[in-house]
Amino acid sequence: MNFEYTEKSLVLQEKLRNFMDREVLPEEKSYEEFTKENLWQVYPKMEALKERARAAGLWNLFLPKNYNEFSPGLTNLEYAPLAEIMGRVLWSSEIFNCSAPDTGNMEVLAKYGSSEQQAAYLHPLLKGEIRSAFLMTEPAVASSDATNVETAIIPDGDHYVINGRKWWSSGVMHPNCKVYILMGKTDVNAARHIQQSMILIPADTPGVKVLRPLEVYGMVDSPHGHAEVLLDNVRVPKENLILGPGRGFEIAQGRLGPGRIHHCMRLIGAAQRALELMCTRVATREAFGRPLKDFSSIRQDIAKSKCEIDQARLLTLAAADKIDRHGIKGAKELISMIKIVCPQMCCNVVDRAIQAHGGLGVSQDTPLAGFWVYGRTVRIADGPDEVHMHQLGRNLVRKMV
Ligand SMILES: Cc1cc2nc3c(=O)[nH]c(=O)nc-3n(C[C@H](O)[C@H](O)[C@H](O)COP(=O)(O)OP(=O)(O)OC[C@H]3O[C@@H](n4cnc5c(N)ncnc54)[C@H](O)[C@@H]3O)c2cc1C
Known part of the structure; x- marks a missing residue:
């Protein structure tokens, strides 16, 4: 395993972080207010944000190497840290044409679609038109x-x-x-x-x-x-x-491997931001004559969260690296492992951050409630926890006896 990021990935990470700070975070509140008050309407600045992301070369980053001229040609390991950065603001992936379920659908069409299907649907999807x-x-x-x-x-x-x-x-x-x-x-x-x-x-x-x-x-x-x-x-x-x-199952297998890496890295990004919000909050708030940061239970929560996030990240990068070198089949066990670990980790870390924020943590004034819901639903979507444990347990026993 070699988790050193390539120069190409490092440059994009820096660019994406800057874009998030400059263009996305300032929109966070008004995006959420708009979508609550204007159901099923696109945020008015979304198309302009997409245009700017595309102009900055931050477009279709998920699309693996060699599929077509729209792909920036990143490996899963190169893309994973970018998905983590996008996970810090849950709706941001769309700006970079990297949001589910479009990503999985584009991969299906790129891999298995006829040229007519690609012209009719893949190309408009890759351009972010539909x-x-x-x-x-x-x-x-x-x-x-x-x-x-x-x-x-x-x-x-x-x-x-x-x-x-x-x-x-x-x-x-x-x-x-x-x-x-x-x-x-x-x-x-x-x-x-x-x-x-x-x-x-x-x-x-x-x-x-x-x-x-x-x-x-x-x-x-x-x-x-x-x-x-x-x-x-x-x-x-x-x-x-x-x-x-009769090829539906075969396609489904090919669709879900990279998609699970993307979900897991976004969950890690959400958990990482929750931890940062928690640290900031406890450093500036006092109860019973002391800053919250000085209470032992809070320090333990922060320490545990840091360990769990870093463990999950290393496991997910290992899965990305394995897909790149051995294909989805070769990475099957690691893909199940990250799908078992990351959503639960996100729920645990975000729950601690919510607790440390008190009432603010469950309100609309932080992204924490949305992060928790994301983690909780990914424990069900793309294969519930138990299904992955069932398959992983079965395969391990088969291998060992
Ligand atoms: C927010 C969200 C978005 C989604 N998006 C999509 C989408 O875009 N497209 C789509 O097709 N689907 C989507 N889904 C559906 C999701 O993939 C399914 O809900 C999931 O596959 C589980 O299927 P089910 O709901 O029928 O649960 P069931 O199959 O009825 O399973 C219920 C429960 O049984 C238990 N269980 C199942 N198998 C085992 C086992 N082997 N061992 C022990 N326990 C087991 C698990 O606890 C499981 O949660 C989404 C779901 C959510 C919540």
């Missing part, structure tokens, strides 16, 4: 086991007809969300892992019905949101199928 959603989870079945998904993708002449109900479809509420990648079943009689396929559905296709936005602890995450979507006899041309019938 946004997208990924529709896998269904309310009727335990979707942490993706073999359970029931949405039917049935051939009919030159088309596929899609029927089913999805939920937790992040991004669907965004006014620029123009396309969904949907996972469903093309052949329920095939072997368990080749029943599924992925298909592109333009958001305005007749039969697509957005039923409602879902709340996450009372927040709706405007403007992208998380929607429940009914697919009622939705017809799309056969060319919209990605890679071919």
Whole structure:
């Protein structure tokens, strides 16, 4: 393992930190107020921020080497610290065209899309002109086991007809969300892992019905949101199928590896900022005749948090390095490990920071409540903790006996 950052990554880290300080942090409060008061509308300065990020060379940083001319060509290890910096302000990734689920969808289209699919959807996504959603989870079945998904993708002449109900479809509420990648079943009689396929559905296709936005602890995450979507006899041309019938699982495996590194590094960025806010707060506030920083329990909370953040960061960088050198398959165990460790670490660290802030910590006046919700939801999304532990435990026993 060699975690020395390359010169290219160090230059971008410096540039990104400056951009965050100069352009993003001053917008933080007004972005949050705007999105609360103007549901499903894009922050008026978002396009200008995107333009400035692109001009500064801070664009599509996530996109791995060699996919096309839009990629700055970073490895996962080079990109990881950049995702950490973006994690300090949860909505900032969009400014750099690095936000989920677009990143995963762009990787899918770059890796597996036909040239027609790439021209229609990948190129506008890479330019930040449109946004997208990924529709896998269904309310009727335990979707942490993706073999359970029931949405039917049935051939009919030159088309596929899609029927089913999805939920937790992040991004669907965004006014620029123009396309969904949907996972469903093309052949329920095939072997368990080749029943599924992925298909592109333009958001305005007749039969697509957005039923409602879902709340996450009372927040709706405007403007992208998380929607429940009914697919009622939705017809799309056969060319919209990605890679071919029965290849959905294979695509899903390829999609989630780097995406988990991105989530974990953003969680580390959120936890790191929470710790910095905590240190500042306890240094300037007094109770019972002493600064809070002098209480032993507070010092312990700070020390524990620093250890946990640095442990999680090293593990995640190890996973990024392993993906770069051995591919997603070779990094499978480390990817499960970071997915188990980082969201819980973020919850623990942010919870301590909230406690040290008192009532302020749970209010809208700090980003802490949002950080905690992010950590808590990533314990479920992209594979709940237990699913990763189940697979990791099983693989380790297999290896050792
Ligand atoms: C904010 C948010 C955003 C999301 N965005 C998207 C999105 O964009 N697209 C999308 O398709 N989905 C998305 N999801 C859905 C998410 O991926 C699913 O919720 C997740 O995969 C779990 O599926 P489920 O909700 O059906 O839970 P279930 O499969 O019903 O599982 C419930 C619980 O059972 C337990 N469990 C499951 N398996 C095991 C096991 N092997 N051992 C022990 N316990 C186990 C776990 O505790 C798990 O949390 C999002 C979810 C959230 C909260």
